[in-house]
Amino acid sequence: NAGVTQTPKFQVLKTGQSMTLQCAQDMNHNSMYWYRQDPGMGLRLIYYSASEGTTDKGEVPNGYNVSRLNKREFSLRLESAAPSQTSVYFCASSESWSTDTQYFGPGTRLTVL
Amino acid sequence: SQQGEEDPQALSIQEGENATMNCSYKTSINNLQWYRQNSGRGLVHLILIRSNEREKHSGRLRVTLDTSKKSSSLLITASRAADTASYFCATASSNSGYALNFGKGTSLLVTP
Numbered sequence: 001n002a003g004v005t006q007t008p009k010f011q012v013l014k015t016g017q018s019m020t021l022q023c024a025q026d027m028n029h030n031s032m033y034w035y036r037q038d039p040g041m042g043l044r045l046i047y048y049s050a051s052e053g054t055t056d057k058g059e060v061p062n063g064y065n066v067s068r069l070n071k072r073e074f075s076l077r078l079e080s081a082a083p084s085q086t087s088v089y090f091c092a093s094s095e096s097w098s099t100d101t102q103y104f105g106p107g108t109r110l111t112v113l
Numbered sequence: 114s115q116q117g118e119e120d121p122q123a124l125s126i127q128e129g130e131n132a133t134m135n136c137s138y139k140t141s142i143n144n145l146q147w148y149r150q151n152s153g154r155g156l157v158h159l160i161l162i163r164s165n166e167r168e169k170h171s172g173r174l175r176v177t178l179d180t181s182k183k184s185s186s187l188l189i190t191a192s193r194a195a196d197t198a199s200y201f202c203a204t205a206s207s208n209s210g211y212a213l214n215f216g217k218g219t220s221l222l223v224t225p
Contacts, residue, residue: 004155035215042117042201043156043215058212090155101146102213104155 004105023091050097117216136202
């Protein structure tokens with residue numbers, strides 16, 4: 001089992017460009033999450049999907065959109081990238097949307113110039 | 114908003130010593146979880162302690178929870194160089210829809 005995979009690992013964008021971060025899990029988990037991690041800030045929740053077919057905003061959703069494509073895949077889209085979105089992005093999954101343990105992907109390091 | 118706050122921010126010890134990290138939080142919780150992050154990698158779950166539990170062990174890890182003081186501690190015994198990482202506490206609360214709230218982490222350095 002690969003667990004949670006993310007692509008790409010690194011990305012550099014210019015201000016105003018768009019891109020989609022991909023995430024997939026092979027653990028048959030119902031819930032998936034997108035976080036961003038900034039230096040000295042810990043992890044902050046951007047969006048989550050409690051189950052297939054549902055998505056909800058987290059703490060810092062502005063500037064992002066998500067799609068739960070199927071039970072395995074959850075993508076994060078930046079429509080018009082801004083320097084403030086320079087960060088490391090982590091996808092995670094858990095068996096259910098409650099208090100379960102979350103399993104994290106290796107992260108995508110994004111730089112917006 | 115980040116509910117958990119780890120203390121200290123950074124800790125440096127020698128191999129064989131014990132490492133203790135603390136986490137304080139503000140509101141009532143359903144459980145508290147500890148995660149480890151090696152440099153440049155994703156987070157790995159270490160241990161989960163529920164609000165009705167006071168202590169939990171997993172290998173060289175010991176976690177305590179004091180809900181009256183809204184605090185938790187993570188003890189790593191007989192540290193190894195491979196324990197060098199950042200450690201995060203995360204709280205789950207029905208008040209926040211069960212979303213995990215992560216602290217800013219403690220950076221642990223274990224030198225040979």
